[in-house]
Amino acid sequence: xxxxxxxxxxxxxxxxxxxxxxxPAVRGVTFSIEKGDFISIAGPSGxxxxxxxxxxxxxxxxxxxxxxxxxxxxxxxGDRQITSIRHRMIGFIFQSFNLIPVLNVYENIEFPLLLxxxxxxxxxxxxxxxxxxxxxxxxxxxxxxxxxxxxxxxQRVAIARALATRPRIVLADEPTANLDxxxxxxxxxxxxxxxxxxxxxxxxxxxxxxxxxxxxHVIRLHDGAVESEERREGSHDGAR
Amino acid sequence: xxxxxxLALRNLLEHKGKTLIxxxxxxxxxxxxxxGSSFLDSASRSLSRAFIESFTGQVIITGKAxxxxxxxxxxxxxxxxxxxxxxxxEKLTAYLRGRSDVKCFTPQVSAAEQLxxxxxxxxxxxxxxxxxxxxxxxxxxxFDNITLASGPGLAPGQEGILLSTRQVEEFxxxxxxxxxxxxxxxxxxxxxxxxxxxxxGIFIFKERTAATDLIAYVDPQTLRALAGIARASDAPPQLDxxxxxxxxxxxSTLFQGNATMVQVSSGTGRLPTFTKTTPxxxxxxxxxxxxxxxxxxxxxxxxxxxxxxxxNQWMADQGINARATDWRAAAGPFAMMPDxxxxxxxxAILIIAIVAAIIIMNTLMVSISERTAEIGTMRALGAQKSxxxxxxxxxxxVISILFGAAGMALxxxxxxxxxxxxxxxSGPLLQTIAGGSMLRPTVALSSLGSSILLVILIAIIAxxxxxxxxxxxxxxxxxQARSE
Numbered sequence: 001x002x003x004x005x006x007x008x009x010x011x012x013x014x015x016x017x018x019x020x021x022x023x024p025a026v027r028g029v030t031f032s033i034e035k036g037d038f039i040s041i042a043g044p045s046g047x048x049x050x051x052x053x054x055x056x057x058x059x060x061x062x063x064x065x066x067x068x069x070x071x072x073x074x075x076x077x078g079d080r081q082i083t084s085i086r087h088r089m090i091g092f093i094f095q096s097f098n099l100i101p102v103l104n105v106y107e108n109i110e111f112p113l114l115l116x117x118x119x120x121x122x123x124x125x126x127x128x129x130x131x132x133x134x135x136x137x138x139x140x141x142x143x144x145x146x147x148x149x150x151x152x153x154x155q156r157v158a159i160a161r162a163l164a165t166r167p168r169i170v171l172a173d174e175p176t177a178n179l180d181x182x183x184x185x186x187x188x189x190x191x192x193x194x195x196x197x198x199x200x201x202x203x204x205x206x207x208x209x210x211x212x213x214x215x216x217h218v219i220r221l222h223d224g225a226v227e228s229e230e231r232r233e234g235s236h237d238g239a240r
Numbered sequence: 241x242x243x244x245x246x247l248a249l250r251n252l253l254e255h256k257g258k259t260l261i262x263x264x265x266x267x268x269x270x271x272x273x274x275x276g277s278s279f280l281d282s283a284s285r286s287l288s289r290a291f292i293e294s295f296t297g298q299v300i301i302t303g304k305a306x307x308x309x310x311x312x313x314x315x316x317x318x319x320x321x322x323x324x325x326x327x328x329x330e331k332l333t334a335y336l337r338g339r340s341d342v343k344c345f346t347p348q349v350s351a352a353e354q355l356x357x358x359x360x361x362x363x364x365x366x367x368x369x370x371x372x373x374x375x376x377x378x379x380x381x382x383f384d385n386i387t388l389a390s391g392p393g394l395a396p397g398q399e400g401i402l403l404s405t406r407q408v409e410e411f412x413x414x415x416x417x418x419x420x421x422x423x424x425x426x427x428x429x430x431x432x433x434x435x436x437x438x439x440x441g442i443f444i445f446k447e448r449t450a451a452t453d454l455i456a457y458v459d460p461q462t463l464r465a466l467a468g469i470a471r472a473s474d475a476p477p478q479l480d481x482x483x484x485x486x487x488x489x490x491x492s493t494l495f496q497g498n499a500t501m502v503q504v505s506s507g508t509g510r511l512p513t514f515t516k517t518t519p520x521x522x523x524x525x526x527x528x529x530x531x532x533x534x535x536x537x538x539x540x541x542x543x544x545x546x547x548x549x550x551x552n553q554w555m556a557d558q559g560i561n562a563r564a565t566d567w568r569a570a571a572g573p574f575a576m577m578p579d580x581x582x583x584x585x586x587x588a589i590l591i592i593a594i595v596a597a598i599i600i601m602n603t604l605m606v607s608i609s610e611r612t613a614e615i616g617t618m619r620a621l622g623a624q625k626s627x628x629x630x631x632x633x634x635x636x637x638v639i640s641i642l643f644g645a646a647g648m649a650l651x652x653x654x655x656x657x658x659x660x661x662x663x664x665x666s667g668p669l670l671q672t673i674a675g676g677s678m679l680r681p682t683v684a685l686s687s688l689g690s691s692i693l694l695v696i697l698i699a700i701i702a703x704x705x706x707x708x709x710x711x712x713x714x715x716x717x718x719x720q721a722r723s724e
């Protein structure tokens with residue numbers, strides 16, 4: 001426990017301005033996430049889950065307080081620096097999958113690897129992508145476009161894409177919301193497996209009780225504030 | 241860059257409707273540009289060839305005036321200026337003979353005159369013509385521009401006039417009288433000088449334009465007499481008793497009966513009216529002058545510009561108050577038609593370009609608004625703004641180059657068809673524009689190059705605003721996107 005937390009939020013506040021009305025979405029939230037955590041940020045609609053995820057994912061900035069990603073404070077950084085942090089350190093899994101429709105499975109997973117300078121060599125890149133495709137069980141679908149895949153298959157592609165750059169953190173916003181229960185369960189098991197094998201930190205914003213049940217660390221929000229925080233030791237097996 | 245081109249091509253195929261709208265606009269614009277500029281370029285080339293080969297030559301040397309000296313008078317706004325005489329004619333011709341790059345040259349005088357029936361009252365009259373007073377031998381070796389329909393033509397040193405079949409027809413319509421070779425024709429100047437000359441030939445211009453309809457040929461002495469051009473050495477007039485009596489007759493007596501008003505050279509420059517020319521003047525040689533123009537052809541037409549510069553410098557060094565210019569200056573307003581059309585064409589293209597840019601911009605805006613989640617996702621995954629910009633630029637360039645090339649192919653094919661079929665030009669105006677009776681347009685490589693560059697430029701301008709909108713898309717919109 002002596003290592004630096006991968007994510008630290010200190011008295012973070014976020015206020016949105018709707019016309020002239022100030023809407024506080026997050027009110028003084030403080031918590032930290034350790035490397036390799038499988039953490040669920042849970043709470044009812046409007047509790048601030050997505051806002052917290054946006055702040056951790058560096059797609060939004062706090063009104064007050066500090067957000068640190070692997071020890072780096074993100075507020076005050078320019079667009080290029082923030083974008084670079086997202087590229088190197090954070091993977092995203094969206095509720096709506098958000099795959100690029102004109103690229104096939106292989107190309108969607110490859111896309112983050114082509115974005116920045118210092119991209120891996122072609123052979124190394126190909127090998128890693130094939131590993132991810134195998135990991136998510138889509139070897140026979142590598143040349144298919146998202147429009148030809150089921151919801152569960154698309155989410156598997158999204159998981160593989162989120163892991164392409166070997167990020168420290170994977171943020172998943174309601175990843176099973178658009179899936180049936182069986183498919184959602186298989187997706188959760190896949191992410192848990194990756195969390196165990198690659199020690200990638202998974203941070204979920206979710207209503208899904210299955211995810212909450214198998215998470216190592218659960219933070220419950222209510223009205224933009226932390227209602228409770230629970231750490232479970234040794235919760236690394238599959239869903240119970 | 242490969243992934244950007246791949247994304248660009250696939251996005252264009254994915255949104256076929258919008259791609260076709262934008263692409264067809266681009267192809268249409270390029271087709272218009274190719275066909276229009278080919279037509280104008282070909283017309284300019286035909287016109288220059290027709291004028292140079294018919295009556296201007298490549299270079300013209302004239303005296304200096306306030307306005308532009310042309311073969312059809314001095315072009316000056318709001319004033320009438322006489323065409324100046326060429327100074328130091330012998331020196332100029334010696335200079336031209338000494339130049340190895342000169343192929344041939346010929347002198348000329350010209351003036352606007354009115355034709356009339358011989359023996360008729362001078363008031364009223366027939367068609368107006370531009371008379372070119374030429375030295376027949378050097379002129380015919382320089383310009384192979386007419387075909388004699390009847391008559392022997394003008395011989396050196398011989399008085400006479402050549403009229404075109406069109407002018408003979410006009411003469412017949414206005415004056416109700418047929419003209420045949422050997423008939424006498426009255427020529428009346430705006431200064432009220434009159435000369436009677438013999439019709440020595442009726443001709444047809446090989447290349448007809450609005451200018452050639454007005455041109456007739458006459459011996460230079462006749463024209464000098466009509467225009468009041470004389471040398472100081474001309475001999476004084478020799479009048480018989482009856483003619484001398486006229487000089488002392490009161491004006492009221494002169495206008496009784498059929499008094500004939502004629503002109504004579506006095507040897508002092510401007511000729512007085514109501515005097516008659518003398519046989520001595522009529523029989524003086526043509527080549528000695530005075531002249532108003534020297535028309536020059538070079539062995540290499542491409543050297544005309546440098547020849548003009550060198551000749552102007554030489555004349556300045558020699559203190560000769562003359563000027564060398566190209567065929568456009570010689571042709572005056574008749575050469576301006578393709579340029580005027582080009583101005584109109586450029587304005588039309590500009591309007592089409594603006595409309596095309598607006599349509600392309602609106603189509604791109606719609607496309608970007610539909611791809612907000614996609615662009616937000618790319619940004620969330622770590623794509624810098626510059627990548628989004630390059631991706632959209634790649635799409636713009638791919639579509640503009642592909643459909644621009646299609647437009648070039650279509651435009652070139654159309655021009656090819658028009659070239660094979662030929663565009664007939666009927667009437668003097670169209671023939672002036674076309675530089676002849678038939679225009680066969682061709683596509684110049686420069687037109688193709690400039691068309692594709694213009695298309696790319698318009699596409700880039702059109703995509704600036706949509707790209708700015710795209711770069712403002714925040715990654716958070718990807719998280720807020722609805723389900724696929």
